Amino acid sequence: MAILQIGTAPEAGTGALEGSFRLFMRLVAVSCLVAGLQYWGRLIGYSDGGMSRFDLLPNYWQFASSALAVLLPVAAVGLWMQVSWGPVIWVVAAGSEIIMHKGFPLWYGERPVLVIAHVVVISVYVGFRLALFIKRRQDAKVVRTDSL
Numbered sequence: 001m002a003i004l005q006i007g008t009a010p011e012a013g014t015g016a017l018e019g020s021f022r023l024f025m026r027l028v029a030v031s032c033l034v035a036g037l038q039y040w041g042r043l044i045g046y047s048d049g050g051m052s053r054f055d056l057l058p059n060y061w062q063f064a065s066s067a068l069a070v071l072l073p074v075a076a077v078g079l080w081m082q083v084s085w086g087p088v089i090w091v092v093a094a095g096s097e098i099i100m101h102k103g104f105p106l107w108y109g110e111r112p113v114l115v116i117a118h119v120v121v122i123s124v125y126v127g128f129r130l131a132l133f134i135k136r137r138q139d140a141k142v143v144r145t146d147s148l
Contacts, residue, residue: 036072
């Protein structure tokens with residue numbers, strides 16, 4: 001196989017849009033890791049003066065906190081590695097927090113800033129995916145001189 005082949009397509013993911021998407025996903029991964037560590041800190045009694053320790057929480061908070069303490073770091077790893085399951089786990093975790101704080105505010109409290117942040121980040125993700133889909137579709141339609 002030749003090192004340089006004339007007429008080959010550029011490597012996928014080398015454009016500005018792909019680079020921006022990759023950076024966005026890594027920033028979301030870091031935020032998921034931080035949020036997951038915050039949940040772990042609460043559960044083991046490290047933060048909140050030990051008031052949010054697992055054994056002191058009501059059952060509904062025990063379930064939600066332990067699930068998010070696992071889901072968020074796993075989502076962070078998947079988003080950082082850019083594997084297909086990363087965004088799925090992330091949307092499940094973000095959707096869970098949205099449902100917790102919008103659907104059950106008497107149990108979990110209202111956190112409108114968190115809910116808005118999740119909605120904005122999910123919207124940006126969908127926008128990136130649509131832009132990448134359109135770009136890849138246009139790139140596939142481009143007639144190249146080597147394809148004639």
